[in-house]
Amino acid sequence: MQNIRNIAIIAHVDHGKTTLVDKILHSTNVFRENQDTGDLIMDNNDQERERGITIFSKNVSVEYKGVKINVIDTPGHADFGGEVERVLKMADGVILLVDAFEGPMPQTRFVLHKALQLGLKPLVVINKVDKPNCRPDEVHDAVFELFFNLDATEEQLEFPTFYGSSKQGWFNTENVPTEDISPLLDGILEHVPAPEVSEGSLQIQITSLDYSSFLGRIAVGKVARGTIKEGQWVALVKPDRSITKQKVKELFTFEGLGKKKTNEVNAGDICAVVGMDKFQIGDTIADAENPEALANIKIDEPTMNMSFGINNSPFFGKDGKFVTSRHLVERLEAELEKNLALRVEPTDDSNTYLVYGRGIMHLSVLIETMRREGYELTVGQPQVIIKEIDGEKCEPYETLVIDVPQDYASKAIDLVTQRKGDLLIMEAKGESQHLEFDIPSRGLIGLRSQMLTATAGEAVMAHRFSEYKPLKGKIPGRLAGVLISKDQGVSTPYSIDKLQDRGKFFIDPGEEVYTGMIIGEHSRDNDLVVNVVEAKKLNNIRAAGKDDSNAIAPKINMSLEECMEYIQGDECIEVTPNFIRLRKIFLKEEDRKRQQKVLEAK
Structure with a gap:
């Protein structure tokens, strides 16, 4: 048991967690000397690399001085707090990473509070001391004050502090550049306790899920007590205390960036179990004869919801593979299994569901993932939960x-x-x-x-x-109205050029539009219906002046998150694999006027 350390790395977004994990992997010789690994090895998801943030927590295992160190890389953005809360259950200590200039930020406080409540032993790493204007001593005092405000115990307040730079690849206790990060790795062995193991029968809490096209669904968790063996019969205990007997087909432990097949895993180590079915995060794998469940994982409640519905625009089915409400609900149910901070509720409309999440980024990552998988859907304005x-x-x-x-x-x-x-x-x-x-x-x-x-x-x-x-009073929303397409067709340079004084456009000439689609922002505070598909009338007389199409201003490009923040209550976003379009919920102008009268009558 003395040969294992389980440690989670927590920090605010962009403070250098993933870069630190890279350096730990390199300094413990996980890779060959001539192997080209690139940067941000752990951020292997497309969206993570594009956004430059960690979204999903991941496990990696390294060996240092004969001790196996299981490192858990966690997200730094508050919207993915649900990921952090459950994976901290696998750790016995935490590295709190803080930027030497910015100091403790909101997410630092949030995640540290969770770690201290679980009684984890903290190590503080003040990163980026090579930056200009950095203030490591002030930041150290701010971190101590934060620990004190979060009711840390006497033992937790005596945290060791390391200074350094993940990018340059050095850390030590004195804020003087050294050769490598070995002082930090020595500090992990010295200060992080080996896993505490209580006597008793088998207990593993499933804290994350993995999937393999060859092996199927895989349960990942730390063995809290006992030993799990290949081919063993175990009990799967649900949060409602219902029990099913199942057989373990294969067992894996983590080694480097991958997994290593094994016959048995002892208490304290993190393992992956293959062969079980109908399990979810929070379930307990227990002894078949004397099943005892571990306490349920508590996750903070969602604060925001959005409506997810099928795409019912005139361009329905042109772009995506999965377009029906059956496809939509199956995908949302699959997401619920691994995304603990998410909730889904049906509405009066069988084609629409209310999806609850932690924030706009939490929901937008789900929408973006579905879009890339080939789904077409319509999402409404984000609403906070009252x-x-x-x-x-x-x-x-x-x-x-x-x-x-x-x-x-x-x-x-x-x-x-x-x-x-x-x-x-x-x-x-x-x-x-x-x-x-x-x-x-x-x-x-x-x-x-x-x-x-x-x-x-x-x-x-x-x-x-x-x-x-x-509840506070009304908060001002968008100041400007929108430009709405009058007809369906292809936008022309002639029409857009003539309408440029009316506002800024979200489309370029030659793009397909439909009635009720939002194609730009009006220069005034009211909505305006315009015709952008009208072509220039041709005659047999050559025009004296040249075409003005080259004077058209470039369109405004908005990301999915910006679209979600932009729309109002009577608008929605059409999301398909290749397009993100804004539109009115009621496409016809007379329907919108009728709806407005109904709302005014209320």
Whole structure:
């Protein structure tokens, strides 16, 4: 048992977790000397590489001085907190990684709180000390204060601190460059305890799922006590305490970036179990004769929902493979098995479902994944979840942190206060201003794009859920109206050129449009129906002037998240494998007017 260490790496997004895991893999000779591995080895999902963030937690195992170290790389974004909460159950210690300039950020606090509650032994790593304007000593004091505020025990407060740079590949306790990261690896062996094992029969809690086209579904978890063997009969205990007897066909432990087949796994190690069925995250694999369940995994509640429905636009079925409501519900049910922070509820319309998640990024990653798999769907405006507490309507509030150059601080404060945010902290941090707000989650929808525009792209924003508080008044939404297509067809340069003074376009000439599709942003606050498919009338007289099509401004490109933040209650997004289109829910203008009268009558 002394030869295993299970450690999770936690940090705020972009503080260097995945780069640190890369260095651990290289320094423990997982790869051949001449092997080209590239950067960010653990971020092997397409979306993770494109977005530059970790979305899914992953296990990797290395050997150092005869000790097996199971390293768990966790997401840093608050929307993927559900991933972090369950994988921390496999760890006996945590490396808290903090940027030497930014210091502890909202997600640092959120994840650290979870780790301290589980009684894990922390090591603090202050990363990026090679950056200009870094302040490692101030950051160390801020981390200690954070530990104290989170009610850390005396033992947890005596955390060892390492300074260094993941990028340059060195860490030690003195903030002086060294050859490699071996001081940090020695610190893991010294300070992280070996797994505690209690006497008794077999217990493994399934904390993540894997899939192989050859082996099928695979259950992953830490052996809490006992020993599991290949070919053994075990009991699968559900959260409702129902029990089924099943047989273990194959067993694997983690080795390097892959898995290694084994005959048995002892308590304290992390293993992958093959051959069982109908298991879910949170279930317990227990002894067949004396099954004892472990405590259920508690995951924080979702704070936002969106409607997911089939694509019912005129372009339905042109682009995707999976287009029916049966395809949609099967895919959502499959996602529920591994995405614990997600919830799905049916609505009155059999073709539409309400999907609950942690935030816009949490939901957008799911939509983007489905889009790449060949699904066509329509998603509505994100809505926060309103709860009734002690007879009063309450909404979720978040702690918002903004670091912005001092010249733009007043603009940032103005934008947030317009959205019912209250300024809590304002202090200088190097050459920038550090602002902290308490803001309703509703106020965050659409704030990022406005903030980046107002601060010339200089603002760094982060937020995390804090608590439910009484509902605040109306929050101003989008200031401008939209341009809506009048007819179906192909947009022409002639029409778009003549309409440029009406607003900015989301389409280029030559793109297919349909009635009710949103094709641009109006320069005023009302919606305007325009004809962009009208062609230039031709006659047999040559025009004196040249065609003006080369004067057309380029279209505005919006990402899926930006579209989700942009739309209003009467609008939705059509998502297909190759296109993201904005549209009105009611495509015909007379239907929209009729609906408006119904709403006004209410």
